Each structure stands twice: as structure tokens, then as C-alpha cells.
Amino acid sequence: MRGPRRLTILLLAPAALVSLVFVYLFIAWTFYASLTSWNSIRPLNGILPDFPVVGFANYQTLFATARFWPNDVFNTAVFTVTFIVASVAIGLLLAILLDQRIHGEVLFRNIFLLPMALSFVVTGTIWAWIFNPNTGINQLLDPLGINAIREGLLAFGPLKPLWDLLDFLRIDILRPGLTTDSRSALGAVVVAATWQMSGFVMAMFLAGLRGVPEELREAARVDGASERQIYTAVLIPQLRPVLVSVIVILGYISLKIFDLVFVMTRGGPGTATDFPSIYLFVSAFQSQLWGLAAAIAIVMLVVSAVVVIPYMWSQLRSEAQP
Amino acid sequence: MSGAAAGTVPTAASRGRGRRRGLRWTRVVIYALLFLFTVFYLLPVYVVVADSFKTLREVNTTSIWQPPAGIDFSAWQSALTPPLIGSGGIGKGLLNSVVMTVPAVVISSVWGSINGYLLTKWRFRGADLLFAFLLFGMFIPYQAILIPLVQFLQKLNLYGTLPGLALTHIVYGIPITTLIFRNYYSAIPTELVEAANVDGAGVIGAYVRVILPLSIPGFVVVGIWQFTSIWNEFLFGVTLTNDPNVQPVTVALQNLAGSFAALYNVQMAGAIITAIPTVLAFVFLGRYFIRGLLAGSLKG
Secondary structure, eight states, X not given: OHHHHHHHHHHXXXXXXXXXXXXXXXXXXXXXXXXXXXXXXXXXXXXXOOSOBOTTHHHHHHHTOTIIIIIIHHHHHHHHHHHHXXXXXXXXXXXXXXXXXXXXXXXXXXXXXXXXXXXXXXXXXXXXXXXXXXXXXXXXXXXXXXXXXHHHHHHOGGGHHHHHHHHHHTOOTTSTTGGGSTTTHHHHHHHHHHHHHHHHHHHHHHHHHXXXXXXXXXXXXXXXXXXXXXXXXXXXXXXHHHHHHHHHHHHHHHHTOOHHHHXXXXXOSTTTTOOHHHHHHIIIIITOOHHHHXXXXXXXXXXXXXHHHHHHHHHHHXXXXX | OOGGGGGOOOOGGGSOOXXXXXXXXXXXXXXXXXXXXXXXXXXXXXXXXXXXXXOHHHHHHSOTTSOXXXXXXXXXXXXXXXXXXXXXXXXXXXXXXXHXXXXXXXXXXXXXXXXXXXHHHSOOTTHHHHHHHHXXXXXXXXHHHHHHXXXXXXXXXXXXXXXXXXXXXXXXXXXXXXXXXXXXXXXXXXXHHHHHHHTTOHHHHHIIIIIGGGOHHHHHHHHHHHHHHHHHOOHHHHHSOOOGGXXXXXXXXXXXXXXXXXXXXXXXXXXXXXXXXXXXXXXXXXXXXXXXXXXXXXXX
């Protein structure tokens, strides 16, 4: 089968070549650009940035700029953790609820999944209005008396350390300023992101639960386990591989989050919801600081790679040995 | 890898019936929680639909939660083609997105199908390595390739054009389309290809005669996945175009928010119009949509 082999490789060559150029060489190009002083509007001559190599000066600038360090790194960390925790908690709860022989299961499932069909730009447009302090959720809650409860809670002395912590993390969405208050704006973005992605987490967990052999449940029942124990002791531990997948996928999304934030808050107020992706966009396409932007890109890539490469590796490995 | 078939979520109907009296209250709580979450998921849908039918006067006098007084399409019209010339509108963006998305979906799906077929049915030494090499592109933040991509497209005079955007979506779609098709073809017996080969079909003949006719469900899954991701994409759209005449609809919607800052009815109408194609795909082909979602997570 010498002939077919040659043909096979010939037919796969375009994809390999395109990947080599558009992924690997482009990443190398970005890294090279991050080492140059290409921070001006002058167009490039030739293929590589024809600017002096300045070593890691752009990285030094980056980490000496408060907007990036600590601000953007802090926002990314808070967003990533809260978004993953919220999405996993809601997704797992919904999956378990839907696993209880529910009437209308398909309908519920589709409602929870619907946001997945939308663009983050659409989601951002809608939620920006819901979290607009003048026309949005405040107007809905006021007649219900919830605003008064909210003010009472915020003023309640013993809870002050909690509010201080949430204020510090910028996720205190009880603050009526919502997207205009730096203490709550990040929380508003987390809610919108969770609305969009938690249905996906539900679908993953539901597929995982349905993949557990019925004999396992039966065996636990025979042993006298309650329905709750069946979940905590038998089913949820079985979901661990799904959980790992979910965390990696959500982590990958949050480390590069751009469109949702860009549409909802543009990184504001101030830099309260600024992320590396937004800083990169502004640096490159508005300020023409291409070297600096390339440095941000490389930092983002390295952080994502730390999350994703071990995962990709383990997935390919586990596939190799069934 | 359980492959593309993993997306079929079986219902729990076959499961044994619950017992015990205390369970009745549990059922009430379960349904109450489900309805509560339904409200959370549908409230934004209500807002976007209701507000898109409001008139300018209502926008100024009502909050976004009040239902509209009647069905008024003027906001839809303004979102598509605003009365003020030069103030944007998403009509052109809608057209651009169609022109960009359709060829990108078709080409990246067919390409992925060929890759997946070759990687599973004509295995050679290093096939898994090549797959990993291709797959890596799926896991990078696109910011890491954005700046050279801009330069590259400028050199080819493709920057700020729809073919340039389509090319970008094709190239960065290869990993996911290859992945899904590779999973899909793993479930098809290799003997079929071997039998065709004995009949002298060859690599291409076996693909056309044996594999392609079996690939329809795979193409639906991949096609919907690619359609949804490309239609909804924003980062490439906003960085690889600078002329409103070639911007995709997501960028146009974002610009609409800038030019109609106070008019939430127009923005909501724009959001609906932008979302309609992918929502329709989800409503009518939701099963395949979910399969794509699960396949995108490698293991499914």
C-alpha cells in the first residue's frame, strides 16, 4: 500500500501546512514581535517586524503598568474562579434535577441550553440593559420591595466583612450601581457569562450521569443507600472526568474573554472590568503599541497553555490506551 | 472516545419508579427549582422580545420590564436601516455575515471530513502525532496569532475583506472539524473501506463511494457547530475589518449600541435579528447542536 500512503500524506499536507503557518509560525512571529520596540504606527517592511530587538522590555513595561499588573490579572483570576464555580454549581444542580424523571425534560433542557446558541455580543447587549442601573433590574425589584431588603442587608453590621470582601473582589452585585460601580461591575459580567454557559455545563453533566451504568445505581439501592447517597457516593464521583473537561473548557473561555466584556462595560468603570484581551485590543488597534500587545498575547498564551496542554495530553493519552 | 454518538442524551424514562411517601415533597421542590431557573434563563429573552416592539415614546417613559403597548416594528426597521444616513445599522452586516459564513462553513466542514477520514481509515505511522499537531490550534487564545494575521492579510490585500475573514474562519476551523469527523469516522468499520479498496476504489474512491454517503449526520453536526461559531464570532470581525461595509453582523450590532446609546428598543431589535439564524438552527436541529457541543470537549 505504498501508493495510497503517499496519497494520504499528500492529501493531509495542506492542513498540516496551514497549521504550521497560521498557528505555529504565527505564534513564533508574535513572540518575536514582543521582543521588539515596534510601538509605533509605521507600517512594517518585509516579513518580520523591522524594529530593534529590545529583549524583554515590553514584558517589563507590562508588569510595571498597574492596569495590567495587578489589575487585569486580578480581574481575570476573580472572573475565572467565580464564573467556573457558579457555572459548575448551577450546571450540576440542573443536571441532577433533570435526572429525576422530569415531565417536560426536553423542554427544560432546551430552555437552559438556548443561550448557548447566542453570540456573546448578543448576550452582552441584553445584559448591559438588565444591569443598567437606571432602566434595568433595579426598576424590576423596586416595586417588589427587594431594593429595601438589599439596602438593609448592605447596612447590616455583622455582614459588613462579607460585603467588604465582595466589594474588593468587584462582584458585590447587591450594589445598585451595577455596571457603573467598580464594586459590582465584574459581578454583572460573571452573571451574564454564567447565564450563557451554565446550560452547556448541564448538558455535559447530564450526558455524564446518563453514561453511568444503571447497575451501579441498582447496586447502591440494594445496599440501602438513599437517593441522596446514590448521588454523593456513587454518581458524582463518576462525573470527575466530565468535571475536569468542564473546568478546562470554562477556564479556557475565561482566560481569553473579550467580546462579552467589550460589549457590556468596555472594561469600565475605569479599569474595574478590564481584561488582558481588552488591554491588548486597545494597545494594538488604538494605541499602535504592537510590541506591548504582542507581549500581552504571549502572556495569555502561556497561561492558557498551562491549563490546556496537560488536558489535551491526557485526553490523547487515554485515547491511545482504551 | 465515545465519539459523535455521545451527544444523544437518553431520557430517564426507562428507569425504575421512585417510591416512598416523603418523595412527593421532594418532587415539589424539584419542579419549583426548575421553574425558578426557567425564569432566570427566559427573563432576558422576554426583555429582548418585548422591548424590540416598543415605540420611541415608550422607551423614554417605561422601564425595560414593562410589556409593550402594541406590536410596533419601527425599532426593527431602525436596527436594519437607521433613518439617519451614516449612523450604521445591521442590515449590511447581516448580508456580510451570510456571505462570509456560508463558504467558510462548507469549506471547513469538507476539509475536516477529508482529514478525519484519512486519519482514521488510512492510518500511517505518525498519524496520531499529526492529529495532535492539528488539534493544538483549537486550544490557543486567538490573540496569540492576531497580530501576524493582520500583517499577513494586509500583505495579501485581504485585510478588511470578506474573503479574508472567511479564510480566517476556515483555517482556524480545521482543528474542530477534523476532531469531530475523526471521532465520527472512528465508529464506522474500517472493513467497509477495505472492501471498497479490494474492488480497486483507492483512497479517493472509497471516500466518495463509501464514506461520504455515511457522513450526512456528521456534516450536520459539524455544519451547525461551524455555522454557530462563525456567525457569533466577534474578535476576528472587529480586528480584521475597519469598514462598516464589510463588517459582520456581530460587529454591526456592537456599533449599533454605540450609535443608539439611549434607544434600547433598537438595540434589542438588533440583538434579536442577529440571533435569529443561530436560534433557528438550535430550535430545528438542537439534537445535532448538542452533539457538536459535547464533541467540542474532546471526550464527549
